[in-house]
Amino acid sequence: MSAVIELAGVTKAYPGGVTAVRSVDLTVEYGELVAIVGPSGSGKSTMLHLIGTLDRPTHGTVRIDGHDVATLSDRQLSALRARRIGFVFQQFHLAPGRDAVTNVADGLLYTGVARKEREWRAEAALVRVGLGDRLTHKPHQLSGGERQRVAIARAVAGDPAVLLADEPTGNLDSVSGAGVVTLLRELNEAGTTVLVITHDHEIAESLPRQVPMRDGQVMA
Amino acid sequence: MKPARLRLSDLLRLGGYGLRSRPLRAVLSALGIAIGIAAMTAVVGISSSSRADLDQRLAALGTNLLTVTPGQTMFGEDAVLPDESVSMIRRIGPVQSATATGKVSSAVYRTDRVPAGETGGLALLAASPDLLSTVGGVLTRGTWINQKYPTVVLGATAARRLGNVPSVYIDGRWWTVTGVLDPVPLAPELDSAVLVGWEAAATYLSFDGHPTTVYTRSVDAQVEAVRSVLAPTANPSSPDEVKVSKPSDALAARRAADDTFTALLLGLGAVALLVGGIGVANTMVISVLERRAEIGLRRSLGATRGQVRTQFVAESLLLSLLGGAAGVLLGYVVTGLYATTRTWPTVVPWWALAGGVGATVVIGAIAGLYPAIRAARLAPTEALSG
Numbered sequence: 001m002s003a004v005i006e007l008a009g010v011t012k013a014y015p016g017g018v019t020a021v022r023s024v025d026l027t028v029e030y031g032e033l034v035a036i037v038g039p040s041g042s043g044k045s046t047m048l049h050l051i052g053t054l055d056r057p058t059h060g061t062v063r064i065d066g067h068d069v070a071t072l073s074d075r076q077l078s079a080l081r082a083r084r085i086g087f088v089f090q091q092f093h094l095a096p097g098r099d100a101v102t103n104v105a106d107g108l109l110y111t112g113v114a115r116k117e118r119e120w121r122a123e124a125a126l127v128r129v130g131l132g133d134r135l136t137h138k139p140h141q142l143s144g145g146e147r148q149r150v151a152i153a154r155a156v157a158g159d160p161a162v163l164l165a166d167e168p169t170g171n172l173d174s175v176s177g178a179g180v181v182t183l184l185r186e187l188n189e190a191g192t193t194v195l196v197i198t199h200d201h202e203i204a205e206s207l208p209r210q211v212p213m214r215d216g217q218v219m220a
Numbered sequence: 221m222k223p224a225r226l227r228l229s230d231l232l233r234l235g236g237y238g239l240r241s242r243p244l245r246a247v248l249s250a251l252g253i254a255i256g257i258a259a260m261t262a263v264v265g266i267s268s269s270s271r272a273d274l275d276q277r278l279a280a281l282g283t284n285l286l287t288v289t290p291g292q293t294m295f296g297e298d299a300v301l302p303d304e305s306v307s308m309i310r311r312i313g314p315v316q317s318a319t320a321t322g323k324v325s326s327a328v329y330r331t332d333r334v335p336a337g338e339t340g341g342l343a344l345l346a347a348s349p350d351l352l353s354t355v356g357g358v359l360t361r362g363t364w365i366n367q368k369y370p371t372v373v374l375g376a377t378a379a380r381r382l383g384n385v386p387s388v389y390i391d392g393r394w395w396t397v398t399g400v401l402d403p404v405p406l407a408p409e410l411d412s413a414v415l416v417g418w419e420a421a422a423t424y425l426s427f428d429g430h431p432t433t434v435y436t437r438s439v440d441a442q443v444e445a446v447r448s449v450l451a452p453t454a455n456p457s458s459p460d461e462v463k464v465s466k467p468s469d470a471l472a473a474r475r476a477a478d479d480t481f482t483a484l485l486l487g488l489g490a491v492a493l494l495v496g497g498i499g500v501a502n503t504m505v506i507s508v509l510e511r512r513a514e515i516g517l518r519r520s521l522g523a524t525r526g527q528v529r530t531q532f533v534a535e536s537l538l539l540s541l542l543g544g545a546a547g548v549l550l551g552y553v554v555t556g557l558y559a560t561t562r563t564w565p566t567v568v569p570w571w572a573l574a575g576g577v578g579a580t581v582v583i584g585a586i587a588g589l590y591p592a593i594r595a596a597r598l599a600p601t602e603a604l605s606g
Contacts, residue, residue, distance in 0.1 A: 054520060054600040067221070075524045079223035082522020089604070093517040097241055109234075110522035112224025154521075 003027045003063070004162050004193050005051055010060035012046050020046035022216040023060065028195060030161070033188040036197045037204035038213035044197045047213070048166050051195065052085055053077045065161040082110040086155030086163040090170040092147045094139040100126055100150045101135050107154035118157075125157035126150070129183055145176030152183060162193045169203060181206060223524045235534035238507065239542075246539055249496075249503040253543025253583065254550060256493030257576045261551025263485040265568035266558050273564040274472070277405065281356055283468040284316075284443045285406050288434040288454050291463045299461035300430045305454040306348070309434060312453055314442030319354040320431035321410075322346040324421050328372075328414045329389040330382050340381045343413040344390065345432075346421035347373075354435045355407040362399025367417035370395040370424055376403040377411040388414065391425055406467040407435065493579060496543065501587035504536050508595045515595050516603030529596035536588020537581065544580025548573055 005028035012021040021043045028034050038044050049055040050062055053069050062069040065084045072080065081087075086107075094103050104122035105115070113121070126135055129149040139147055148168060155163050165184060169177030181196075181203055188194045196207065204210045212219045226234075239246040288309070290299040302308075309318040324344040327336070349367055351357065360379075365371045372388055372395045379400040387394045395416065404410045421427035434454060438446040443466070451462040508515070515528055523531075552568050559566040 049601045052520065075223050076221050078519070078522050078524040079221040081520060082223065083221070087520040091513070093513055095514070107521050109230060110224060110527065115230065
C-alpha cells in the first residue's frame with residue numbers, strides 16, 4: 001500500500017460511443033507532486049473524476065489510498081472523499097456571502113468533526129495558505145488568487161491523502177497563478193500528495209513529474 | 221469506511237443557509253403558506269371566539285328558563301291558558317320562579333293625533349310584577365311599572381320606534397313612561413312590546429287576565445323534568461293545547477349555522493395552503509436547478525446522496541415552518557382584532573395552532589421531497605460540469 005493512486009487498465013466510455021479515457025495505467029506514490037497535462041478533450045477531466053471517485057471506470061481498477069473503488073458503495077465513496085481526497089476547482093466554488101473561515105470549515109462538514117473543531121482547523125488551514133489576515137473576508141472581498149487559496153485551504157483542512165487540483169490557475173492572471181502553484185509546491189513539501197490537472201505546459205513543466213495525455217491515453 | 225452522520229445543528233444551519241442566500245424568494249414563498257395558515261387559524265379562531273362569547277352569554281343568561289304559551293285547540297282556534305296556570309306552575313317542586321305576560325288587545329299610539337291602526341307593530345302586554353327577575357331583564361333607565369296606575373315600560377325596540385316620549389296614548393288615556401328595558405336575549409318578544417301593570421291593564425284596558433306567556437326558572441339539573449310536566453300543570457284539562465319551549469336552545473342553534481360557514485371558510489383556507497405548498501415546491505425545484513454547482517461541490521466534499529437529500533428537505537421544512545409560524549401568529553392577531561371589535565373573548569383552540577404547524581410540516585416535507593430526490597440523484601460529475 002505504497003501508492004496513493006493506482007490506475008490499472010482504466011477505460012471510461014460514455015453511452016453514445018465516446019471513450020474519454022482508454023486503458024490508462026498510472027501510479028502516484030505518497031508525497032508526489034504530479035501534473036496531468038494535455039489539451040482540452042484529452043480526457044484529463046475524466047481522469048480527475050475517476051481519481052476523485054466522482055465517477056467509476058467502465059473497465060479496469062482504480063485504487064485510491066488502498067481502496068478499490070469498484071468494491072465501495074456510493075456511501076463509502078462519499079466517506080472516502082470526505083476524509084482522504086481534497087478537491088480544488090477552476091471556478092473556486094466558494095459560497096457567496098459566507099466568510100473564509102465558514103467556507104473552509106464547510107469542507108469538513110461531512111467528516112463528522114464538531115463545529116468548533118472545524119472552525120479551529122479552518123483557521124489553521126487559512127493561516128497555512130497565507131490568508132491569516134483574511135479570515136472574516138467574504139469571497140467578493142477577495143482577489144481571484146485569494147479565493148483560490150481559500151479553496152485550497154478548504155481542500156487541505158481535512159488533511160487528505162491526495163489533493164486534486166483541476167485547472168487551479170485557469171481563472172487567474174499569471175502572477176496569482178504562479179502564487180497558487182508556489183503554494184501547491186509548499187504544501188507538497190510539507191507532505192501532501194498533489195495532483196494538478198492543467199493544459200498549461202509551462203506550469204506542468206515547473207512540477208517534478210508530468211503525465212502527458214492525448215486522446216484519452218497517457219503518452220509514455 | 222463509513223460516512224459520518226450530519227449533526228442536527230449542522231443540518232439546520234445548512235437549511236437556513238440556503239434560505240438566507242435568497243431571502244426575498246424565501247419570504248415570498250413562505251408568504252403563501254403563511255396566508256393559508258393565517259386564514260385557517262383566523263377562521264377557527266373567530267368561530268371559537270364567537271362560540272365562547274355565546275357560551276359566556278348563555279352562562280350569564282342561564283339555560284334554565286322555560287316558556288309556556290297557549291297553542292291551538294282541536295278546532296284550530298287559539299287556545300287560552302287558565303288564569304291559575306302561573307300559580308300551578310309555581311307549585312312544581314324544582315321550579316324557582318314563574319311569572320307571566322298577558323296580551324292586551326288595545327293598541328299603543330305615540331300621541332293622540334296618530335290615526336287609528338298605525339301602531340308601529342308594537343305589542344301591548346300586561347306584565348306580572350316579578351317579570352324582570354325571571355326573564356333576566358334589566359332597565360336601561362327609569363323604574364319598573366306601577367301595577368295600579370296607568371304607567372308603561374318600553375321594550376328596547378319599542379323605545380327606539382317611539383322615540384324619547386314622556387307618555388304614550390292607549391285607549392283614550394295618557395300612560396306615563398316610567399322606564400326602558402335593555403334587549404332581553406332570552407325573551408326577544410319583550411323587545412318590541414309596551415308593558416303595563418297586570419292590575420292596571422285589568423282596571424283601565426278591559427284585560428281578560430289570561431296569561432299568554434308563562435316564564436319559569438327551575439333548578440338546572442331538573443329543567444328537563446320540569447319541561448315534561450309543564451303542559452299538564454299549566455292546563456290539566458287539555459295539555460295538548462300548551463306549547464313549551466326553551467329559549468336558550470334557539471340561541472344555541474345558531475352554532476350549527478356557524479359551523480357550516482366555518483367549514484366553508486376552512487375549505488378556502490385549505491386551498492390557500494395548497495397553493496402555498498405548490499409555491500414552496502416551485503421554489504425548491506428552482507433552487508435545485510440553480511445550485512447544481514453547490515450540489516457537485518458538496519458531493520466532492522464527501523456528502524452522500526442521502527445527505528444532499530436531507531439538506532434540501534430540511535430547507536423546505538424550514539421554509540414552510542417559517543411560513544406556518546408567521547401564519548399562526550397572523551391568524552391569532554386577526555382573531556384578536558376581530559374578537560376585540562365584537563367584544564368577544566379571543567379564543568384560538570390549541571388544536572388549531574398545533575394543526576397549523578403540523579400542516580406546514582407535512583406540506584414542507586411533501587413539497588421538498590421531489591426536488592430533494594432530484595438533487596440527490598444528480599451525478600457529481602454532471603453537477604460540477606454545469
